[in-house]
Amino acid sequence: MDRIINLYTKKLVIFFLLLAPCVFIKAQITIGTLTSPAKGSLLELKTQEVTFPVSSIDISNVTSTKGGLGLPCVSLVDRTTLEPFISIGDVDWANASINKIKDKHIGLMVYNTYTSSDTEVDRNKIFRQGIYTWNGEEWDLAFKSSPQTSFFPCPPFNLPLPAISEANDPDLVFDLYAVYQQRFTKSGNNLFTSSNTTLGMIPDKSSDKLYSKNELDYVVIHYDESVLTISGIDPDGIMKYRVKSVNPKPTSFINIIFIIRD
Structure with missing residues (x-):
């Protein structure tokens, strides 16, 4: 035993x-x-x-010579939701404040393959290809521009002043994005000269392309009020203005900043 x-x-x-x-x-x-x-x-x-x-x-x-981590490729829907993984009609999502489903997914990382169109104006629907991480409230794009490069000046341009605007005249329009698109590319700017002969444009370094219209905000920080009045700028960079004088002074200028959206 x-x-x-x-x-x-x-x-x-x-x-x-x-x-x-x-x-x-x-x-x-x-x-x-x-x-x-x-x-x-x-x-x-x-x-x-x-x-x-x-x-x-x-x-x-070096700890690997054979490969790296392959993140799941997905098509994100909205920056403030966990779609397509969890539908906004899901019971858990509807009770997110109770079951903390948003908090439980903090750190979730994916590779987004969806790129929104240039006409998209809803910030939460604007996506580009790249690695995104869920922070508990929304998706953050990894490797986005640092704070030091979050804005840049608009290249110089001549603003048309065809005639003094009368009271009943419609606002004149000018495409600020077109200035950026033209001056920052070799194909659109015959004065484009670079020490790097292979450089065809001044790209967004994170994706090697120009920013799209919906990735920029357009801000006028100064202009000569004796020459014109700016009525506004739409999300696509179309500036509306009215002419007060067709004879600008040598010191008349307009300062415009492009801000890279988060």
Whole structure:
């Protein structure tokens, strides 16, 4: 009888010894190698181990030569919802303040493949291709322009002053976006000269393209009020103005800033 109990005890000990690594694996996981992840990492993807890296940017600190992380490709719908994963008609979404479904998804990361049209004016519907992260309230685009480059001046241009505007005359219009589109591209600007002969435009560095109309806000910060009056600017950069004088002074100018939307 004692022999049977001892045998049972040995099997039980072996079972728990086999179970112990499983518990550890659940705590921290490495995919790609059999080595343990760094102490502060829950999950690491690597195909080779680095024991003593010289620095964070040194070639000796390479941990993968076979690939990287492939995020799920999705088509986001609205910056303030978790669609298409969770419908706004879903019971959980309707009770978001109670079940904290928005908070539970903080840190969710995807690669968005949908690009909104240039005519889209709803900020929450404007998307570009790239990595987005859910912050608990809305989707944030990763690698967007830094605060230091969140705005830039409009290139110089001549504003038409055909005649003094009469009371019943409609406002004149001028396309500010067209100025940006023309002057910042080699094909539209015959004065475009660069030290980099392969450069065909001054791009948005995060996507190698010009900003679309709906990615910019247009702000006039100064103009000569003795020459014209600006009535407003629409979301596409169309400025409305009225002419007071067709003889601007040498010091007459207009300052316009393009602001990159979040």
